[in-house]
Amino acid sequence: MTSFAFPRFILRFGVSSKPSSTNARNHGFFIFSTNKRRYSTSKPLLSQQSSEAELLVVVGGGAAGIYGAIRAKTIAPNLNVVVIEKGKPLSKVKISGGGRCNVTNGHCSDNLILAEHYPRGNKELRGSFFSMHGPKDTMSWFSDLGVELKTEDDGRVFPVSNNSSSVVDCLLSEAKQRGVLLQTGKVVTTASVTVGGKFLLKIEKRTIDFVDYVEADYLLIASGSSKQGYTLATQVGHSIVEPVPSLFTFKIDDPQLAELSGVTFPKVKAKLKLETVGRSIPQLTQVGPMLVTHWGLSGPVILRLSAWGARNLFSSDYEGILHVDFIPDVHIDDVKSILIQHKNQFVKQKVLNWCPSKLGLVKRFWKYILDREGLNGDILWASVSNNTLLSVASLLKQYSFRVKGKGQFKDEFVTAGGVPLSEITLSTMESKIQSDLFFAGEVLNIDGVTGGFNFQNAWSGGYIAGTSIGNLAVAAKLNEEVVR
């Protein structure tokens, strides 16, 4: 067990030898273990009040789960909140943004524009979702807890420390402070709904022969893109939109391109053509920086195309044609004129050594284009025909790369697919199929482009779910007091 675990948790809630799915009116809950060596006595350590309090179990100690747990516990301090995490908590937050954690995006004050950054979810997220807890709220949340943030020119928000540990430490410390119990190294393997409408969860520890059963009043599934999470969702009545990768680089079928590895283009216009896409999709044309890698192409433009084309790329087996305009701000006629003027001016210079500066191309790329045109870079400008120059201009304005797969390296990788948004009430994050069941984060069929949008989905969803659960728990407690 790692991090701040709460070994008392199981004993606090007592042990039982078999699940009792019939204690529907009992606000208590139980955990029993099949591991008799560890839990051979039933000694409830909860005070009377706590043992009567309701229980929220959060599946997954990622961004959405921990944020949601903190929010629920903040609203309903009497609610018992337990996060079950199979690995290390917040492990993706830790590695995110190259170890810096791109917490959110600070350039989208308009929620409609913000929603446009989500290839899956752009229509649904135009509603109340970000109004309830948007990027500004997230930034205030962290800065109020002492995490200083900065917004970079492109809108990405990072901790001033440039270290994701600031974010991780803040979340874990706040969770601990609020009394959220975190159990790590355990997997929720099955979930079912009892006749009383509670959730019976089977929790296993892989390392040793260990099984617990927990009955929870509220269940928040925040399991990210894990298969187990999808299975849990289906066990409690939901369907799953087939998960496919999003945010990946493109493998390009061109051995010469590898020689350009490391070359960056600050602004290109790239259009992805796929056989499986009949109609024109505006988002399959993107403008922005592009980077050449050892295996193909990367950079914001490519990642955005991979996100908007995620489903179609999957069905095309990651094969297609990428048309790139390397000089999007210069019209093709002007490119032709620039090249011809240059030729006339530098007749006695070698073509390779004298690339027109107005085109802003690096020498390595210029050589690549000349090679592609079959033009020896050692010849003089005077020897190049105007027709050849027109072909060079066309190459620069519409270069075609053959995409033959997706990159192996997970630069920033998310999953498209998951629980369909039609099965969720986004203003509460509650399931429309099963009451007291909530979802948040990547387990849902929401994913964003790069720039902090994926974490924002996790923070917003976690916050809304935590608010709803907290309010329900407060109302249940008041109700109980009235009945008494």
Ligand SMILES: Cc1cc2nc3c(=O)[nH]c(=O)nc-3n(C[C@H](O)[C@H](O)[C@H](O)COP(=O)(O)OP(=O)(O)OC[C@H]3O[C@@H](n4cnc5c(N)ncnc54)[C@H](O)[C@@H]3O)c2cc1C
């Ligand atoms: C390398 C990398 C870098 C990234 N960088 C950024 C970035 O800078 N900015 C950004 O916005 N997004 C980034 N992302 C995307 C972002 O990390 C995710 O969108 C975000 O973490 C989703 O949060 P989540 O809480 O929904 O899921 P997760 O963070 O994946 O958390 C889910 C947790 O649930 C646990 N779990 C799953 N099933 C079970 C189970 N059955 N029982 C117990 N535990 C379970 C998992 O172990 C996991 O810890 C990055 C992703 C990667 C891979």
